[in-house]
Amino acid sequence: MSNHQAAGGANGDRTGRYVRHPNGHVTPMSPFTSIWRWHITMVASILFRVTIGAATVGAVLVLCWLATAANGAEALTKLQVCLASPLGLIVGFGLTVVLFSFFLNGARHLINDFGHGLTVKSANLLSRIAVWGPLVLAVLFWVALFATGKVSL
Incomplete structure (x- = not known):
């Protein structure tokens, strides 16, 4: 994984919509946070x-x-x-x-x-x-x- 990916999450995303877990997996943030609009x-x-x-x-x-x-x-x-x-x-x-x-x-x-x-x-x-x-x-x-x-x- 490049430094760009490590710093920004998955695929260099810098939106803050991804979280790196202690086990190294990168996943989207919970849908209950501000990245999802309420529906x-x-x-x-x-x-x-x-x-x-x-x-x-x-x-x-x-x-x-x-x-x-x-x-x-x-x-x-x-x-x-x-x-x-x-x-x-x-x-x-x-x-x-x-x-x-x-x-x-x-x-x-x-x-x-x-x-x-x-x-x-x-x-x-x-x-x-x-x-x-x-x-x-x-x-x-x-x-x-x-x-x-x-x-x-």
Whole structure:
């Protein structure tokens, strides 16, 4: 390897888009750095991973709810009061967004697995649906809950 290649990375690239690893391999920098422009498909992918963490929190809350229910009616009543509080409703809304995100991202991945939706235009459309759809569906769901009197402040 010439000095020019060693100084600039791969093939003398001086843009800073390549990294030389301790083992000597030269690879492009991570796509999450400034060399890549943010794109809706990246946002959909990252948000899907974030929802996995949020779903884990939701699973722990379900376990807590089951444990509380097992402790009797008095404990369950206290939990229901907590869930009906503004903070409880915010958590419930957030978990609803997570649930709809799983549905829409799962549908997006299923479509892709069948070999469809792989063009740039269709991938962008499916990603936009997966990013914004959960918010829209969650708002509609909670509006319906409030409108039917199932939930109130």
